[in-house]
Every structure is written in C-alpha cells, then in structure tokens.
Amino acid sequence: MLPATVLKPAHPEEIIFQSIAILTTLTGIMTGYMLYYLYPHTIREWKQSEGLMAVRNFFFAGWRFDQLYDMLFVKPFVYITQISRNDVTDKIYSGIAEMHLQLNRFLSVSQNGSLRWYVAGVLIGILFIITLQILR
Amino acid sequence: MILLWMIVVLLAGGLLCWLSGRQSPAYARWTALLTVSTDMVLACCLCWLYHEFPDKSSWFINYQINWIPSMGVSLHVALDGFGMVLLLLTFFLGILAVLCSWNEIQERAGFYYFNLLWTLAGISGVFVAMDLFLFYFCWEVMLIPMYLLIILWGDSRRRYAAYKFFLFTQAGSLLMLLSILALYFIHGQQSGQYTFDYFELLRTTFQSNTAWWIMAGFMIAFTIKLPMIPFHNWLPDAHSEAPTAGSLLLAGLLLKTGAYGIVRFVLPLFPEASAAIAWWAMLFGVTGIIYGAVLAFSQTDIKRLIAYTSVSHMGFVLLGIFSFSEIAMQGVVMQMLTHGLSTGALFVMAGMLKERLHTRDITKMGGLWTSMPAMAEPLFYLQWHLPVYLCWVTSSQNSLYCSGPLQ
Numbered sequence: 001m002l003p004a005t006v007l008k009p010a011h012p013e014e015i016i017f018q019s020i021a022i023l024t025t026l027t028g029i030m031t032g033y034m035l036y037y038l039y040p041h042t043i044r045e046w047k048q049s050e051g052l053m054a055v056r057n058f059f060f061a062g063w064r065f066d067q068l069y070d071m072l073f074v075k076p077f078v079y080i081t082q083i084s085r086n087d088v089t090d091k092i093y094s095g096i097a098e099m100h101l102q103l104n105r106f107l108s109v110s111q112n113g114s115l116r117w118y119v120a121g122v123l124i125g126i127l128f129i130i131t132l133q134i135l136r
Numbered sequence: 137m138i139l140l141w142m143i144v145v146l147l148a149g150g151l152l153c154w155l156s157g158r159q160s161p162a163y164a165r166w167t168a169l170l171t172v173s174t175d176m177v178l179a180c181c182l183c184w185l186y187h188e189f190p191d192k193s194s195w196f197i198n199y200q201i202n203w204i205p206s207m208g209v210s211l212h213v214a215l216d217g218f219g220m221v222l223l224l225l226t227f228f229l230g231i232l233a234v235l236c237s238w239n240e241i242q243e244r245a246g247f248y249y250f251n252l253l254w255t256l257a258g259i260s261g262v263f264v265a266m267d268l269f270l271f272y273f274c275w276e277v278m279l280i281p282m283y284l285l286i287i288l289w290g291d292s293r294r295r296y297a298a299y300k301f302f303l304f305t306q307a308g309s310l311l312m313l314l315s316i317l318a319l320y321f322i323h324g325q326q327s328g329q330y331t332f333d334y335f336e337l338l339r340t341t342f343q344s345n346t347a348w349w350i351m352a353g354f355m356i357a358f359t360i361k362l363p364m365i366p367f368h369n370w371l372p373d374a375h376s377e378a379p380t381a382g383s384l385l386l387a388g389l390l391l392k393t394g395a396y397g398i399v400r401f402v403l404p405l406f407p408e409a410s411a412a413i414a415w416w417a418m419l420f421g422v423t424g425i426i427y428g429a430v431l432a433f434s435q436t437d438i439k440r441l442i443a444y445t446s447v448s449h450m451g452f453v454l455l456g457i458f459s460f461s462e463i464a465m466q467g468v469v470m471q472m473l474t475h476g477l478s479t480g481a482l483f484v485m486a487g488m489l490k491e492r493l494h495t496r497d498i499t500k501m502g503g504l505w506t507s508m509p510a511m512a513e514p515l516f517y518l519q520w521h522l523p524v525y526l527c528w529v530t531s532s533q534n535s536l537y538c539s540g541p542l543q
Contacts, residue, residue, distance in 0.1 A: 077433075080430065081430050081431070081433045081434035082434055084430070084431065084434075085431075085434045085435070087369065087372070087431060089365060089366045089368075089369060090369050092366065092369075093300075093369055
C-alpha cells in the first residue's frame with residue numbers, strides 16, 4: 001500500500017482535494033448524461049448560436065496554444081536567426097577589404113604611365129624633404 | 137628527448153611521404169599512417185611514465201638542449217597531464233585524419249600527407265614547447281601547411297576561405313610575436329639574462345600597464361584561434377571549404393591550441409592583468425555561446441552548421457577559463473577533449489556525406505535514415521546525443537561554477 005500523502009500543515013486536508021476531484025468527475029458525467037440523453041435538443045440549439053460555436057472551435061483547436069507559441073516564440077526566433085544568416089560580423093571584415101579595394105582604385109589613378117606625373121611626384125617629395133631640412 | 141623525437145618523426149615522415157608519393161600515392165598513405173601510429177604508440181608509452189611519476193600534478197618530462205644560444209633560444213620541451221591528454225588527442229585525431237583522406241585525396245597525395253603531418257607536428261610542438269621561440273615556431277609550422285591544405289585540396293570557394301584563414305591567424309601571430317619579443321626584452325633588462333624560456337619568463341615582474349598590452353597581444357592571437365567572436369569569421373569558411381581531414385584537424389586540434397595557449401601562457405604570465413579582463417572575456421564567451429548557437433540554427437550547409445556549433449562550444453571554454461575556479465578549469469579540459477572528439481567525428485561524417493552526395497546542403501539530404509542507415513545512425517547520435525552526453529557534463533560544470541562569481 002502506498003503511504004498517505006503528507007501535506008504541509010498550512011494546506012487543507014487531503015480528503016478535500018480528493019472530493020473536489022471526485023465532484024468534478026461526477027459533474028462531467030452528469031453534464032454528459034443531461035445534454036446527450038435527457039435534453040438532446042439543447043445541443044441542437046447551441047449549434048445554431050454563433051458565439052457558442054466559436055467557443056467550441058476554440059476548444060477543438062487546443063485553446064489555440066500552438067498558434068500562440070508560434071507567434072510568441074517560434075516566429076521571433078526564426079526571424080532573428082534569419083537576419084544574420086550570413087553572419088553580420090562578417091560585414092566588418094568584408095568592409096575592411098572593400099575599403100582597401102577602394103583605396104587601391106583611388107590611388108591607382110596616379111599610376112597612369114605619363115612621365116609628367118611621376119616627375120611631379122618626385123619633385124613634390126624633394127620639396128617636402130628640403131622644407132623639412134630648412135625648417136628644422 | 138622523446139618529445140622532440142615525436143616531432144622529428146612527424147616532420148621526417150612528412151618529407152618521406154612527399155618523396156614516396158612521387159612513386160605511388162599508396163606509399164604516401166602507408167608512410168603517413170605508420171608515422172602517426174608510431175607517435176601514438178610513443179604517446180601511449182608516456183602514459184606509463186606518467187603513472188609511475190610520484191607527483192601527478194607537475195612536469196614529468198622536462199628536456200632542454202641549446203638551439204640558438206646567442207639569442208637564448210633552446211629546444212625546451214616539457215609535458216604535464218594537460219599536455220599529455222592534448223598530445224593523445226592530437227595523435228588519435230591524426231590517425232583519423234590520415235584514414236579519412238585515404239580515398240578522398242587522389243591528386244598530389246604525397247604533398248597532401250606532407251602538409252597533414254607537418255600540421256600535426258606543429259600542433260604537437262605547440263602542446264609541448266616550453267620555450268616561447270619554439271612555441272612561436274611550431275605555431276607557424278601548424279598554420280602554413282594548413283593554409284596549403286585548404287587552398288590546394290579545398291572546395292569551390294577555397295581561395296577565399298584560405299586567404300581569410302591565413303590573414304586572420306597571421307594577424308594574430310604577428311601580435312603574439314610582438315608580445316613575445318616585448319616579454320623577452322623586458323625580462324632581459326630586468327635580470328640581465330636574455331632568454332625565451334617559459335619558466336624563466338614566469339619570474340618577470342611588470343608594471344600593470346605593460347602587462348596589459350603584452351597580454352593583449354597573446355590574448356588576441358589565442359582568441360582568434362579559439363575563436364571568440366568577433367574574431368570567429370575565418371572559422372565557418374575555413375571549416376566548410378577545407379578537405380575532410382583539414383576540417384577534422386581545424387576543429388579537433390587547432391581550436392584547442394588557442395584554449396591551451398590561454399591556459400598555459402596568458403594566465404600564469406599575467407595573473408593580475410587576466411583577472412582584470414576576466415569580466416570582458418566571460419562576456420564575450422557568453423555572447424559567443426549564444427551567437428554561435430543562433431547562427432548554427434539558421435545554416436543549411438552541414439559543415440557551416442558544425443562550424444558554428446564549434447564557436448558556441450568554445451565560448452564555454454573561454455567562459456570556464458576566466459571563471460578562475462578549479463572545477464571550471466577541469467570542465468574546460470573535458471570540454472576541449474569532448475569537443476575535439478565529437479566535432480571531429482561530425483566533420484568526418486559530413487565529409488563522407490559530401491563525398492557521396494556531392495552537396496553540403498542539408499535541405500537536399502532528406503531520407504538518410506532509409507538510404508544510408510549505417511551512416512544516419514551515428515550521425516544522429518553524434519549530432520544530438522554525444523555532444524549532449526559529453527558536453528552537458530562539462531558545460532554544466534563550467535556554467536555552474538561560472539555563475540558563482542557573478543552572484
């Protein structure tokens with residue numbers, strides 16, 4: 001035999017919980033007996049009413065818990081994971097690479113094969129060094 | 137001496153593979169298998185030595201000969217329990233790596249096994265080197281053959297992946313080299329003895345500011361390897377484009393060298409500085425765990441998926457290391473081993489699937505259970521059960537003890 005469940009002293013006796021459970025079960029059986037055996041036309045009347053049908057469908061859809069959890073948890077999570085599917089932090093590094101390519105394009109304008117540009121470049125360099133020497 | 141022999145055996149075996157591979161790929165395969173197996177046997181012999189050693193917590197092999205005496209560089213190798221388990225893992229995964237590329241590699245097999253064995257030599261060198269110059273040398277020996285493995289035998293986007301891997305890891309190595317040199321000169325000025333020896337350098341005293349900068353160099357190199365976000369970007373690309381054995385070595389061993397480096401070098405050399413950044417390291421660890429998991433969830437490429445779970449798992453390692461508690465540290469070692477085995481196995485399975493299906497896209501892989509039952513079952517277990525069994529213990533060990541200091 002199983003030992004009796006010991007409850008904390010603050011709670012009512014176990015027998016009260018047991019009777020609530022028994023009463024609920026009996027009420028269920030009673031309701032079924034009344035609706036389907038004694039007064040079957042009641043159900044037919046209920047089926048005419050829109051509000052009650054909505055309640056019935058709501059119960060049949062499992063209180064719509066699936067949709068609720070889908071909205072609350074699944075959809076936001078999938079959304080978040082889809083945003084950075086290709087890893088947003090990758091943008092930092094591809095950005096650095098892109099910046100250097102831009103710099104390359106920008107600076108390679110000066111490498112155009114015309115000697116004037118090169119001579120001018122050398123002259124600017126010489127001027128810079130001489131200025132530094134004079135100002136020192 | 138035996139530790140140096142292990143590395144020399146791998147290096148020489150690699151050269152032999154290259155030479156014999158010109159005659160026939162089969163020679164190269166068998167040479168590679170024999171070489172790694174020899175090292176495995178040697179490492180197993182070391183287990184007995186370890187058990188006979190009276191004090192199980194210290195260095196049971198410590199060997200030093202001069203290499204470049206004028207610079208204070210020596211071939212100093214030493215082994216304790218931590219190095220021992222990692223060495224065993226290295227050779228075990230090494231044998232697997234040789235075996236799983238047995239039929240996969242048909243082109244230039246000799247050179248392939250040369251690279252594979254040299255990577256292994258570098259990794260085992262990293263785990264035993266107690267001279268920072270030797271450590272750095274082995275660190276590079278492990279990276280460059282790995283780069284060649286990816287760029288020569290990789291998948292369709294192999295050039296991109298290999299360059300990315302190389303740039304990331306080389307940037308980290310450069311910072312580490314600067315730190316090593318700074319350490320060398322500071323110690324030399326303090327004691328008048330210029331040396332790269334780990335045990336000597338441990339006695340250096342720093343001003344807190346200097347310590348912080350030197351530590352940052354080491355930390356960045358190791359966290360790139362670990363990888364910690366936001367330095368993890370090389371990992372999914374390199375893992376997914378590398379040949380199967382390459383992914384196996386990357387996931388199973390190269391990531392462990394980062395964690396090993398933090399435990400072996402960063403914490404003992406800079407105890408105060410690492411305590412100062414512990415909070416940030418833990419924050420990045422946790423971010424990595426979550427970010428890696430979220431990204432793994434949204435991947436459709438099977439190898440990228442496994443790669444992102446690695447980011448997530450190595451976040452646990454970082455978190456555990458910087459919680460500074462003994463049990464968390466044991467959890468870290470366990471996590472390193474279990475992650476090496478389970479992720480390595482997953483990469484082997486992914487490689488087998490890719491070889492058979494010629495795709496890495498999970499959405500095209502339906503119905504494996506009926507078409508390849510022998511394959512699907514281990515995959516299923518590995519994907520869900522093994523990481524759960526093995527990593528759960530270690531992760532919970534980590535997270536339990538990490539939550540301690542935060543409360």
